[in-house]
Amino acid sequence: MTEVFVAKTGEMASGDRRIVSHAGVEVGVFYWEDTYYAYSNICLHQGGPACEGLLMHQVQDVLRPDRSFKQQKFSETEINFVCPWHGYEYDLKTGRVVADPARRLKSFPVHIRDGNVHVDIN
Amino acid sequence: MTKTNFNIPLSGDRSMPIEGFDTSLHLKHAADQAKARGFDRFPIIDVDSHHYETESFSEILEYLDDPVLQQLAKTASASRHGAFGMLPGNIGYQDMGGRVARYPLRQLEKTGPEAHRDITLTKRWMDALAVDIAILFPTPMLNLGLHPQIEIEVALSRAYNRWLTEKILPNDPRLRSMLYLPFNDPQATYEMAKEFAGKPGVLGFMVTATRNRAVHNDAYMKTYAFLEEAGLPLGFHASYNWNDQTMAMMNKFLSVHALGFAISNMVHLTNWVINALPVRFPKLKVIWIESGLAWIPFLMQRLDHEYYMRKSEVPSLTRPPSDYMREMFYTSQPMERPNDIRELEQTFRMINAPTQLMYSSDYPHWDFDVPSVIYDLPFLSEEDKRAILGGNAARVFNIDIKEKLAKSI
Ligand code: FES
Numbered sequence: 428m429t430e431v432f433v434a435k436t437g438e439m440a441s442g443d444r445r446i447v448s449h450a451g452v453e454v455g456v457f458y459w460e461d462t463y464y465a466y467s468n469i470c471l472h473q474g475g476p477a478c479e480g481l482l483m484h485q486v487q488d489v490l491r492p493d494r495s496f497k498q499q500k501f502s503e504t505e506i507n508f509v510c511p512w513h514g515y516e517y518d519l520k521t522g523r524v525v526a527d528p529a530r531r532l533k534s535f536p537v538h539i540r541d542g543n544v545h546v547d548i549n
Numbered sequence: 550m551t552k553t554n555f556n557i558p559l560s561g562d563r564s565m566p567i568e569g570f571d572t573s574l575h576l577k578h579a580a581d582q583a584k585a586r587g588f589d590r591f592p593i594i595d596v597d598s599h600h601y602e603t604e605s606f607s608e609i610l611e612y613l614d615d616p617v618l619q620q621l622a623k624t625a626s627a628s629r630h631g632a633f634g635m636l637p638g639n640i641g642y643q644d645m646g647g648r649v650a651r652y653p654l655r656q657l658e659k660t661g662p663e664a665h666r667d668i669t670l671t672k673r674w675m676d677a678l679a680v681d682i683a684i685l686f687p688t689p690m691l692n693l694g695l696h697p698q699i700e701i702e703v704a705l706s707r708a709y710n711r712w713l714t715e716k717i718l719p720n721d722p723r724l725r726s727m728l729y730l731p732f733n734d735p736q737a738t739y740e741m742a743k744e745f746a747g748k749p750g751v752l753g754f755m756v757t758a759t760r761n762r763a764v765h766n767d768a769y770m771k772t773y774a775f776l777e778e779a780g781l782p783l784g785f786h787a788s789y790n791w792n793d794q795t796m797a798m799m800n801k802f803l804s805v806h807a808l809g810f811a812i813s814n815m816v817h818l819t820n821w822v823i824n825a826l827p828v829r830f831p832k833l834k835v836i837w838i839e840s841g842l843a844w845i846p847f848l849m850q851r852l853d854h855e856y857y858m859r860k861s862e863v864p865s866l867t868r869p870p871s872d873y874m875r876e877m878f879y880t881s882q883p884m885e886r887p888n889d890i891r892e893l894e895q896t897f898r899m900i901n902a903p904t905q906l907m908y909s910s911d912y913p914h915w916d917f918d919v920p921s922v923i924y925d926l927p928f929l930s931e932e933d934k935r936a937i938l939g940g941n942a943a944r945v946f947n948i949d950i951k952e953k954l955a956k957s958i
Binding site: 469470474480482501509512 | 579
């Protein structure tokens, strides 16, 4: 286990991310609503930089009571990061593929110590 | 002109300011894959990739012969930005709401004066993917076959072909093309093939598949005979047309894209085989481009099923349609990746992939494939992987490639 420096606490605003690497392992560290999340930056699809794309809320269908289609909306709580190569969406809070939740990116522990944010990379 | 920043609108009233874009960085992981897999050991030829010819539209318009059309096109383009007004519009959301960010961001990418921007940008992605030679096709002009004015399809495609063969292809031997045939005008199609065959970088000719013309029309026979004689392959490049009545019943881009790219070529291939064109032009190499692969086993089975019962309709065929289909060529992208890999293996077996399949990336479009999608397939031998990634294309197009041309980054 190797601790890799990510940022000073308070340096990242909600929605920011950093890409750090150690010994050939690339990790994307996100800060979102007071929590840090860290995942492998290798997309499960074709190996693109999964953590380097947009942060987009989950799109949801809105149906009327009679089940006819009304419109779509963005979820207020579910947020995804999107691989920029072909658009695979990953749940920011779990690293799971939104279209196939059985698959997930490898996650890494994040520690805050002495005013610094670190990620443990094996 | 290159812009310096772009603000991508996001969900939740947020936006993401971006100050630059670099293809080499975007594709760094592809370059890492190339190194890890040793793609420097064999050539990779990409049989279907794209550029955005409308970014050079003002240059292309200079090659229009008709001065009235040229003046019309210049004002239409200038007042409506880019090529609008001249090319059939196409509703679509290739960039997935900005999620595939290279669409909006390519305007930020910087290039130097050393080469045409089109060449520089193309070679950046080629180097990252370890592609040595790429066959380039246009992007918005893929729908030019839907233009209601046939004479505009002829004029614009000729201007594009002239621009490509004078400004782009002669300046870099790694860039090649199968040139656009204005298929809605059979005589102009024939003349285009005769005029441009043999020009530097011209490896064959291409028909855009979204159009309402039957490939077995007698008016095309002299073009097929010419190409067969010249040893130049003929490709049918798929696309989608949301205005088509069948497609217009679908409300999602996903649906139209998934079916449109397959159906456009399924119709032409069916006509091609059922009208015995493989029998009439046995040496003409025919390539089905950008329809993926899953449709081929389906069509083989459907056509064979009817063939055995309705043989009287196809007296010139001496073998079931699937036999002829197995002798045609296919590009790989967008290669469907079923959860059960045996389905893909079966498809490869059904189309004789080790000799008939040619790798294509479709870069920079949203559903591009890196070479590792072929190289990592567990059921292929090393020899077959190399054939699909480059050897088959070298044979089909008579490309003499002795050394690796892609520069690793
Ligand atoms: S590599 Fe990430 S979506 Fe394809």
